[in-house]
Amino acid sequence: MNKKLILLSIIMLMPLCLAQNISIEKLLTYNKWSSQHQRVYLNEHEKLFRQMVFFENLQKIQEHNSDPNKTYSIHLNQFSDMTKEEFAEKILMKQDLVNHFIKEMDQQVTHNDSNSETQLNSKSLTIAASIDWRTKGAVTSVKNQGSCGSCWTFSAAALMESFNFIKNKVLVDFSEQQLVDCVTPANGYQSYGCSGGWPVSCLDYASKVGITTLDKYPYVAVQKNCNVTGTNNGFKPKGWIYIPNTSNEFKTALNFSPVSVIVDATNWGNYQSGIFNGCDQSHINYNHAVLVVGYDQQGNWIIKNSWNAYWGENGYIRLAPDNTCGILTYGYQVTA
Structure with missing residues (x-):
């Protein structure tokens, strides 16, 4: 729990910087995904954290699927606001x-x-x-x-x-x-x-x-x-x-x-x-x-x-x- 709080605190210090790299298209993608999966968070701190995780995962998905050498595709799903550690x-x-x-x-x-x-x-x-x-x-x-x-x-x-x-x-x-x-x-x-x-x-x-x-x-x-x-x-x-x-x-x-x-x-x-x-x-x-x-x-x-x-x-x-x-x-x- 302490680790998560520290991570959330760090993220809260730089939301404006991060926001500059988030396009309207990505925000709309997040809103659509969040609604589809009925995401409800404890507070604004957790919501911001989940958004940042989502955007990072979205970036990885887009990069992976744009590689013609990949034999499989990946996509947004119920795990898309989880870090790799949380998923495990x-x-x-x-x-x-x-x-x-x-x-x-x-x-x-x-x-x-x-x-x-x-x-x-x-x-x-x-x-x-x-x-x-x-x-x-x-x-x-x-x-x-x-x-x-x-x-x-x-x-x-x-x-x-x-x-x-x-x-x-x-x-x-x-x-x-x-x-x-x-x-x-x-x-x-x-x-x-x-x-x-x-x-x-x-x-x-x-x-x-x-x-x-x-x-x-x-x-x-x-x-x-x-x-x-x-x-x-x-x-x-x-x-x-x-x-x-x-x-x-x-x-x-x-x-x-x-x-x-x-x-x-x-x-x-x-x-x-x-x-x-x-x-x-x-x-x-x-x-x-x-x-x-x-x-x-x-x-x-x-x-x-x-x-x-x-x-x-x-x-x-x-x-x-x-x-x-x-x-x-x-x-x-x-x-x-």
């Missing part, structure tokens, strides 16, 4: 927690004996030139996690939703809020609601307790007390596997069903469309969980995100082939 703090998972998960999960690659048989069966599949599980009716609508780092529950719920459809031929929205509230240290899981967690923990929890539907346990974007009892609360995954980190293994797996992954989404905030390749591949920070629903003929990965359907390509992002943003490193798939 409010939307992405906490880095120290993720590092702890990684240390633990690196030692765990399978769940039970059914995995090896199912994995063998999946490897026998013919790898299609492209696949998109949306066209098969196996993917639910894009959700919105809000200002809560609960992406891990959305990735896990989406994974179970798709497998439930493939197995039982019914598409049902499962409850992310149940996972936020119940996959906790109190229940034996090192996951922390809006601060972060690991999708596989959700699978383990659901295999024991079951996951109920979204309409029975709605999402509220904050962690509350666990509101389920007993061990028969809906769908129960019986097995899952870790996907070896090669493109061929991932494509093979995706011919069986969608895959839950952990990625570096540090630079995803303003993505609008195209093939994203904007991660720093020399320094991957795993901080976001999503669902891979397929790949195209060029090998680009098709990703379902949880930042609402207005973000990106109707809520989706396409990543460049191979291990872009670390997509191949931590992939899991329900098998039974």
Whole structure:
């Protein structure tokens, strides 16, 4: 809080200088965006700060989109008055927690004996030139996690939703809020609601307790007390596997069903469309969980995100082939 106050104070000392560089067109763009996103600020100090952040982001967007060598475009959206640091703090998972998960999960690659048989069966599949599980009716609508780092529950719920459809031929929205509230240290899981967690923990929890539907346990974007009892609360995954980190293994797996992954989404905030390749591949920070629903003929990965359907390509992002943003490193798939 003190850091923000200091920053606001500094900005307040030079509004006239900054204003000289702000065109009428940019002010109109801000007013339109602010109205569209229903922005209400605590006071004039915060409003001025948010305006300056917005104008800086707008400048970056215009510079990026004017570069003909870029393979993707970026645009104004719900994150456009956030600094990069605020975006990471409010939307992405906490880095120290993720590092702890990684240390633990690196030692765990399978769940039970059914995995090896199912994995063998999946490897026998013919790898299609492209696949998109949306066209098969196996993917639910894009959700919105809000200002809560609960992406891990959305990735896990989406994974179970798709497998439930493939197995039982019914598409049902499962409850992310149940996972936020119940996959906790109190229940034996090192996951922390809006601060972060690991999708596989959700699978383990659901295999024991079951996951109920979204309409029975709605999402509220904050962690509350666990509101389920007993061990028969809906769908129960019986097995899952870790996907070896090669493109061929991932494509093979995706011919069986969608895959839950952990990625570096540090630079995803303003993505609008195209093939994203904007991660720093020399320094991957795993901080976001999503669902891979397929790949195209060029090998680009098709990703379902949880930042609402207005973000990106109707809520989706396409990543460049191979291990872009670390997509191949931590992939899991329900098998039974």
